[in-house]
Amino acid sequence: MNRALRRAAPVALAASAALLLAGCAGAEPEATPTPTADAATCLEPTSGAQSDAVTVDGEFGEVPTVAFATPLAAEGLQTSVLIEGDGGKTEPGDVANVVISMFNGTTGVQLVSQPATLGMGDETLLESFRAAIDCQPYGTRTVTVAPPESLYGDQGNESIGVAAGESVVIVADIVSEYVEPEPTPLPTPSEWTENVPEVTYDADGVPTVTIPDAAPSTELQLKVLEEGDGAEVQSGDQVTVHYQGVNWDTKEVFDESFTGGQPATFGTDQVIQGFGAALVGQKVGTKLIVTIPPELGYGTEESSNGLGGHTLVFYVEIVDTASA
Template identity: 75%
Template structure:
């Protein structure tokens, strides 16, 4: 499925998530730590002279500063608690909101400072980050000094300014427990009767969709082109569809499962709200067209995929539906 249709990822180190992942040394923005990954045992590291020498200043939960003598080196991973929290201790399997700030141990330069949602004892995370947050009480700030062997190895990570042989200082604020937000109920589309695009079928190929020369609707509206007689799609189901996505304003196709040669499968809650709402309550075998205003698509502001602020039109063929497992 094309990434354009997906919801944005939940809170995680957006542009530098892969910096935290075991086996990663680059900054792939599509890689995110998984709070649901299988948890092992808590990783701990002893306090030592290097980690105790780092003086941290700044409000808890915000970007701190760190003062230390460079180059700061350690033969082994060291973690020191600089603010002891009074909340419940995190435990394997928990998911926590944290603020991670990284400094180059050779130069003292700040490298990264961003909030993240991370699993406790998540074995997909690098050891240094696990040692910084695992089994600490909420409200705790730690300083971890990570030698190269426990972080990016002999190659370093040039994408953020860590050369081979550089140690890294990690300041971690374990803020609070992550609570999955309640999903907003999907809106109900109204019947689309005016300025409906013309749809011309082309056999197994993508249909031709002609957007009229008119202002787009400001509401979520849907027209059933062919009624199916299969199972009814429920909210949260895993649905398989063929679809074409068109930007009403530019009249250009921005996405098409037909062009990729295979249908897409996803949950109704895993796509933009207007698309999910168009599927719920429909039967397998149905062909429909839906117009989605910006607030139910990619928002009213400009977005990285170029679709923010635009009215979208989707032609959809519902091929299958099943309860998400």
């Protein structure tokens, strides 16, 4: 599942940060790393002939243009510094805003290019990404030639176009220090009474949400289908839910947790506003359905995940909640 409900998770980086994590390319990362004094020491990668031969053009912090001889089979992990930043030097445990761009070593095709928020010395990151960013000064651009063993190994990552055993070229712009934003107060949903979709269940309890042939609501509205009797969700809680997201306009499911059988956990302030607002004040065990207008979802303009400008409907089952 693409976890499309995350506030900063365009589908392109199924890549969300999951592609950067060691051990499981499909793992769901924290939305934002937390600075910690327990972070490991930073990697100190060395440059090599292959990383030195990669040319990178384009404005710092923007999508770069990269050129190198293909096919490229990396001879070890190599990182070259293309721009030496003059900002403050980062330390283990610091969190930075980074632009990560990835290119297939065999074809030279761009795989991914988008912002990420990453921790220095974070041992949960794949070695190749640590080599690209660890303890570099803000304002630095690096290029890393990553062999399979430092990235996706013999499995590759078909979701972004990396075959088994392929090398990858990574360009990393370490833009600035990450500053935790002030939380935005969540709106309060009104009761949903008209044109509420029908929810049915199969033998395994997997829901089907049937969108009516009617115009969507322009307001954030919620209907409790079954009220739970557990703890009440507070703003900022880490909430565990099963959910299914449906695009009102296309009537298609765009994200859900039921197929894999495992619920998702995230903070009420780490998801789109309408979804977080639907959780706060509800009790564990509650089943609900909420309609979210574009301005409380992914905005009124077209977005990279295809959900901008659309009214979204989520069916939600609240499994657990815990204070952050």
